[in-house]
Amino acid sequence: MTIKVITFGTFDVFHVGHVNLLQRAAKLGDELIVGVSSDPLNRQKKGRAPVYSQQDRLRIIAAMSDVTRVFVEDCLTLKRRYIKEHGADILVMGDDWRGKFDEFNDICEVIYLPRTPSISTTEIIEVVRQPEFC
Template sequence: MKTVITYGTFDLFHVGHVNLLKRARELGDRLVVAVSTDEFNLQEKNKTTIVPYEHRVKVLESCRYVDLVIPESSWSQKERDILEYQIDTFVMGDDWEGKFDELKTLCNVVYLPRTKNISSTAIKQAVAVITQLSKELT
């Protein structure tokens, strides 16, 4: 059995997330998803999420491509996770290309292309623009 792992915040779950999870799962028999905790996002990534961690976990657990959801609480846990969950393939979006190549000594590392024109950041920016325009019109 081949096990794949990916990491992310998965805020404002969208089709780009679905595409990444589907393609990651196609690389193995089991998909583990490490979801960044709210604290990790704030302290280490300098990001505030819209959807709380517990809700993001429930959404991912309901996705048919995902077999197990675990918390991501530090940058350094990846090596431990690979060993603990017997990971064969580590997957990230291609915007991280080369950033995790040191893990190639432990497993296969794959960078998948992102879905064009969609991201949680783009959605947040669009909502901010719409909110601003709405305020200006009232």
């Protein structure tokens, strides 16, 4: 039996924390399926456009050897549908989301992985925007 793992994220300004999450998620199964937030969804949930376009972020994630397939996540409230459509056995999210996706335990195992310490896309963007950085 093939074990399918699914995860979701924006994956903007791709960094080692993203790599760590995807590699650890991939080790939990045979296939890793990644939902990448659409540009409109990112604007809705973060209040800003992503630095990299949806197409670029999809290409970056698809280029990872651990990733089997990528798709566009258009709506946060459709996670249950995405999990079922892709036949996922395990949903993996960072532990900053702990408890937020437990409702899906009825259709798959939900695992929260520890975030990589001292790194976040938001912090990277803030550092780059600071005048003294230039």
